[in-house]
Amino acid sequence: MALLRLENVVSNYGSINALKGISCEVNQGEIVTLIGANGAGKTTTMHTITGLKELNGGKIFFEDQDISRWESQKRVKAGIVLSPEGRQVFPDFTVYDNLMMGGYLQKADTNAATLKTVYALFPRLEERASQVAGTLSGGEQQMLAVARALMGKPKLMLLDEPSMGLAPLIVKEIFNLIQRIRDLGTTVLLVEQNARAALKISDRAYVLETGKIVLSGSAQDLLNSEEVQQAYLGM
């Protein structure tokens, strides 16, 4: 079953037509990657799904409900949670407080239980629970951004460039964590410039070019596609 389905989604910034009618879906239990160059519309797609950006055409369905006109918070409650581009943690708050902000719509005992799961996935964050987030390393801040999103108990986790600017070893760790998050039952829609690593952990993928989906298929097929190799895998 499609957990999320986009039907001819259009999104504009004034006269700039950022999404020109895109259709795609994410099935329960999948990791799906959206690849595309800078400015292709990846972040806009994420923001349109979460309701941070208004929809200017088309429809979005989540669990077969038309959520196109739902406000952002209602989408979070329904289980759509975004870990935004550029690891936007609250720098002056502790790691623990950042995590609790991710669980602001949940009950206290739910948060206590989720926190245990999150600390098991991110032991380094437990060690640094009382450290202010602004003093974490870049990789640790990215992990905090992902962990904070998990505190919202998402059914669908949207990850916008989780590996951006990180050293290769940390990138590997982040991709491992994404797989573990999926294995624990969260469906993932991933946006990545690091197309090869993303495709390797994905079930399916879509290629976005200036607001249009130009290619889609199994991650394996896209890894083998000459077009994708030349444009996105540097081969």
Ligand SMILES: Nc1ncnc2c1ncn2[C@@H]1O[C@H](COP(=O)(O)OP(=O)(O)OP(=O)(O)O)[C@@H](O)[C@H]1O
């Ligand atoms: N707030 C905004 N106002 C006007 N134009 C915007 C705004 N946000 C994005 N755009 C434009 O919309 C298009 C898509 O941008 P978007 O941020 O979705 O791309 P992206 O694929 O996420 O790129 P990147 O890989 O650089 O993050 C770009 O042409 C961009 O300039």
Ligand SMILES: [Mg+2]
């Ligand atoms: Mg972006």
